[in-house]
Amino acid sequence: MVVLVIGGAGYIGSHAARALRRRGHEVIVYDNVSTGHAFLASGFELVRADIADVATLKSVLRRVDSVMHFAAHAYVGESVENPRKYFRNNVESGLALLNACLDCNVRRIIFSSTCAVYGVPVRIPISEQNPRQPVNPYGVSKLFFENALEAYDRAYGLRFAALRYFNAAGADESGEIGELHDPESHLIPSAMQAATGARREMELFGTDYPTPDGTCIRDYIHVNDLADAHVIALELLTGGANSMEVNLGTGRGYSVKEIISKIEEVSKLKVPVRIAGRRPGDPPALVADPTLAEKLLHWKATRSLDDIVATAWKWMQRQDSKALSS
Ligand SMILES: NC(=O)c1ccc[n+]([C@@H]2O[C@H](COP(=O)([O-])OP(=O)(O)OC[C@H]3O[C@@H](n4cnc5c(N)ncnc54)[C@H](O)[C@@H]3O)[C@@H](O)[C@H]2O)c1
Structure with missing residues (x-):
């Protein structure tokens, strides 16, 4: 199968591209490299363009069977300050992509959704039965796309998997690709940067949550476990x-x-570590109920927290040594 990996020069998309290749699929990466990095897609055909560039997008869609859509803006805080940017990229350009898929007769799409669609969950662990009530424009933009997918499925027979990730973490075991956001706001790379002196300290947002040690609890899933689930879906x-x-x-x-x-x-x-106050809208705990994924995909995350931290550390050290030698 030929798969267009949109956002494949980014963190999760680059791991999915490799997972597809391992399974024998042909991959084309489509990315405007706004937050991604061309070297993460090395070894793949990379079309450098925006999904809003419908003419270029359609010329590539005509060559593929299916789409994996990772391209989005994904900073919660920024989405509160600049919702226009988020609705333009994640919603308007996302819709342009969906319509282009229909026009080019591409009827299968895997979409990067997020646990942010649940907002502050009613029940933990979070099953898919929780109401979707996002509490920030980022989550709203992802929920909009889920709604559009549902409507296009009913009306046009577009088949989709909306995969709601919890916290993606870790790096490919090879050490060749990994997480590289700028600015880096995710906990594990931020803490590692503080450990190596690449940043002065890491901010710990809130130590007075109703959790056993007072800090927020999250569900960290290894990026290659995520990537495998995409291929299966x-x-x-x-x-x-x-x-x-x-x-x-x-x-x-x-x-x-x-x-x-x-x-x-x-x-x-x-x-x-510098102790800072709570961030508004940060729920004390976000943990997935993975039962439905196990049932539908016959898939389960197999990599542990040790694997996540070890691979992330290996990746970061490689980046540091590359920076030193350049
Ligand atoms: N990282 C996480 O923990 C996490 C959790 C839940 C959901 N997600 C979702 O997963 C997806 C990937 O996240 P990531 O962490 O790999 O982010 P990332 O920024 O590393 O990757 C996104 C990629 O999409 C590209 N892109 C963005 N807008 C584009 C556009 N208009 N046209 C073409 N390319 C465009 C970027 O250049 C980048 O390479 C996002 O949709 C994000 O919302 C991520």
Whole structure:
């Protein structure tokens, strides 16, 4: 199968591109490299363009069977300050992409959704039964796209998998690709940057949550576990499965303090921490109920927190040594 990986020069998309290739699929990467990096897509055909550039998009869509759509803006705080930017890219350009898929007769799409569509969950662990009530424009933009997919499925027979990730983390075991956001706001790379001195300290947002150690609990899932789930979902759709909306998490949560301890253990360095206040809208705990994914995809995250931190550390050290030698 020929798969267009949109946003394939980004963190998760680049891992999915490799997972597809491992399964024998042909991959074309489409990315405007706004937050991604061309070298993450090396070894693949890379079309450098925006999804809003419908003419270029259609010329590529005519060559593929299916789409994986990772391209989005994805900073919650920025979405509150600049919702226009988020609605333009994630909603308007996203719709342009969906319509282009229809026009080019591409009828299968895997979409990067997020646990942010649930907002502050009613029940933990979070199953797909939780109401979708996003509390920021980023989550709203992802929910809009889910709604559009549902409507296009009913009306036009477009088959989709909306995969609601919890916290993607870790890096490819090869050390060749990994997480590289600028600015980096995710906990594990931020804490590692603080440990190596690449940033002065990491900010710990809130130590007075109703959790055992007072810090927020999140469900960290290894990026290659995520990537594998994408390939499985796509192959199921190709085999005739119905569209699906599924959580991708491990079902196990770790607190910020537990993550910091694990990083200190693996790196053998101290993580300098500055205690800051809670961030508005940060729920105390977000942990997936992974039951539906296990049932529908026959998939389960297999990599542990140790694997996540070890691979992220290996990736970061490689980046540091590349920076030193350049
Ligand atoms: N990282 C996480 O923990 C997480 C959690 C939940 C959901 N997600 C979702 O997963 C997806 C990938 O996240 P990521 O962490 O890999 O981010 P990323 O920024 O590394 O990757 C996104 C890629 O899309 C590209 N892109 C953005 N807008 C584009 C456009 N208009 N046209 C073409 N390319 C465009 C960027 O250049 C980048 O390479 C996003 O949709 C994000 O909302 C991520």
